[in-house]
Amino acid sequence: MPTHAVDWEFAHPPAGVWPLLADTARFNEAAGLPKYPVRREEQPDGSMRFFAESRIGPFALAWEEIPVEWVADRWFRHERRFSRGPLATLTATAELRPTPTGTICRYTLEAEPAGLAGRLLLAAGFLRASEKGLARLVDGVREHLDGRRPVAFEPPRPPLDAARRQRLERLAETVEASGHGHGLTGRLAALISGGQDNDVERIRPLALARRWAVPERDTIELCLQAVRDGILESRWDILCPRCRGAQITATSLDRLPTAAHCESCNIGYDRDFAQNVELSFHPAPSVRPVTEGEFCLFGPMSTPHVFAQLRVEPGARRALPAGFAPGAWRYRTLEPGGQVDLAVGPEGIPAAVVTADGVEVGPPATGQLVLENRDSRPRTVVVESRRWVEDALTAHRVTTMQAFRDLFAGDVLRPGDEVAIAQIALLFTDLSGSTALYERIGDAAAYRLVREHFAFLARTIRAHDGAIVKTIGDAVMAAFAEPADAVRAAVAVQAEVAAFNRQQGGEGIAIKMGVHAGHCIAVTLNDRLDYFGQMVNLAARLQGLARSGEVLLSGVLADDPKVRDVLAGIEPGTREAAAVRGMERPVDVLRLAGPFPVAGPAMTAGGA
CATH class of the missing domain: 3.30.70.1230 (Nucleotide cyclase, GGDEF domain)
Incomplete structure (x- = not known):
């Protein structure tokens, strides 16, 4: 199988490099790749397969998205299997290794041709050209880590035309004059006018507060006022309690159903204002239209609370270094099934044992996490921190805030x-x-x-x-x-x-x-x-x-x-x-x- 590998060096540790290189959705957007719709197909065992279509250059493509495997701060592997187009498969792997001066990332592309067009494409140096196209983005990552640019990735083209920029500036003045801007309206306007789609299609005020190092109440009031004055629109999401995905979205509380169904996990669940109803924001279309679709469905940083996501074959065991912070964690599978919540302390990391009924906690091991599959089918094990809720502005919290009740x-x-x-x-x-x-x-x-x-x-x-x-x-x-x-x-x-x-x-x-x-x-x-x-x-x-x-x-x-x-x-x-x-x-x-x-x-x- 044709393969091309390159080493990228960074003067920063893997923990600093990982959140940028593993942010494959922002990486793809900055590379100029188009968004694509995703089609889910339920399988007889209740699991889901994910299919997508797009066009890149002269090629119409159709493929299956294979769930990405990764261990945070260490490596990820992303594979696509094509049913239409010049390639049969395309796999990208990134492996981060610490060095005395920082990090080396070994980035590998592998491809299998689907026919004559694919063989000619690979012979012409498609893999090498693809890697060279990423070099500009990798340089941006280095410059951001070195403090020479404010963000690692930028949109391939300006998101706003002159008329929309002027409209945004006028509205921003109104927000700031309201008393709810807290001196932050300029930052919000800059995010909307210059950020990637991935930065603005789901704005979470608590995450903004952490990034800007400002009080949470200030960013919440800022976003609420921005909705009132026409910069943003709000949406209520009912999150799946298992995968945390937003499965049902409503524009107002009176349109929220009392229950929802997660297509990915294939489970039903009830609405809970304090646990799984989140208020988030996105730009008003008159200010900045944001197209639907995905740049990368399964990128590791799309779910940054997930420490590891690994496929384990039936009867197999996998072990990984246990770099877990003490606190609340969860073991589950990407496929439908149960989960187990646990608290990690100094006594070691319990094993994750997959059975036909779900996931169980096994005996702890020193210095490593053991994943064992006792089921008769392959399972993708997910190890995640339950601190994800820290960035969720729940319906319970926001409806007890004075700004929400006023506005x-x-x-x-x-x-x-x-x-x-x-x-x-x-x-x-x-x-x-x-x-x-x-x-x-x-x-x-x-x-x-x-x-x-x-x-x-x-x-x-x-x-x-x-x-x-x-x-x-x-x-x-x-x-x-x-x-x-x-x-x-x-x-x-x-x-x-x-x-x-x-x-x-x-x-x-x-x-x-x-x-x-x-x-x-x-x-x-x-x-x-x-x-x-x-x-x-x-x-x-x-x-x-x-x-x-x-x-x-x-x-x-x-x-x-x-x-x-x-x-x-x-x-x-x-x-x-x-x-x-x-x-x-x-x-x-x-x-x-x-x-x-x-x-x-x-x-x-x-x-x-």
Whole structure:
């Protein structure tokens, strides 16, 4: 079989080179290759095969995409088997080897001709010419690693014409002037105007925050405002809990089905706002059209949370060096079947044993991971980190943010639909002695003070990644995805209420608060997202039991490890069993009476 190999040298370790060379989708786009549609065909055993068609130069091509094999930071192998075109197969392999000065990558191309046209093509030096065409891209990788260019890969042609660039610039000024741009709108505009399709077809705000080293709340608010002003469009994806692929996409919450089916894994699963419903973004077509299709279906960096993906023949074993970071991992197969979740610690890496029913954990081995296939058919074993969710902006999180509720108040569930929320924190506030306040200073002055107090609460709640769900008279109900943020917000309100009163220059207010976290359901009520359930009632009742200037926490919430960290920075409260209306037995509560310190490092909001 004709083969051509070349060595590429880099003055950086394999861990720095791998994310760029293994990003085959961006590599192919920068090389000027076209996108292609993918057709999936289910097999009798429930697995999937993947087929594609395209045209490159004078050749119409049709091929089967064979799942890529790889071990992160070490090697990958990518094979295509053609049913139409001059070649029968084309395989690219990259092997990274550390050296005293950096990395050598041995890149190998192998091809098998399909007939006379293929033999002539290979004889004319097709493999060598293909490798030389990649040399420019490899130079870009080196320059990026050396800090001489901001990105490794650039689009082969400018994504935007002059008219679209001008439109984008005008819209970017509007976003930045909104207060939600946070000085980042220029970066977003540069990404849209100059980035590859792979950079913009699915923009994830949490990944942007990590890349730009800015608070997550800032990039989330930036993207939400960009949707409102016409730069971006948003989409809700229901992710497969097994492969994390986006199987169903909707433009609004009321169009999300309650269940989905993953064609790749051939499984059905339910919608879960906190686990598998993600909000992502892409450019509005009027700003930058992005064509459908794939540049590379199975590239390693398309699923960067996957450490290894290896085919194991029936009855065979494969071993690989175990460079695993401690934490949460998962073993599964690319084909349909079960999976196993495990925690990796210092005692060694358990083996992954494939059976006819799924994947099991085997005995650990020192310094290596053993993959064993006890099934009667070949299986592709996937070893992945479960930290993938860190970059997923879940529906649960974003719907508890004030910017979302302000900008997209109409994006709600369809009538009659309800969503179970496994964990949410609710904060209820109320003014102490509001009736006496109205009598003492008059309706107009009291009304103004109450409105100012609402604005004060909204600022503080937003600063701690929460959102006001509704106001009830002089009271506020707010929601938080992270319980510790709810407690931080409550403490911050009480710590800053004295400063608020000084700003008013006259009458002051006192606030009492209750906080609880737990399970509830989300529904649409009065054209907005709302929450119902026993935990909602308890949170409201805790506020009713609080005294002026106090924060009352449920005992369950107070015992949360992250909440304990927050409480470590304030005056200890008193624990008691409180009789709560509607509850059969007394409820364990923690009463915090202050003094409450002004926010310092220990009290900083998690997303700030």
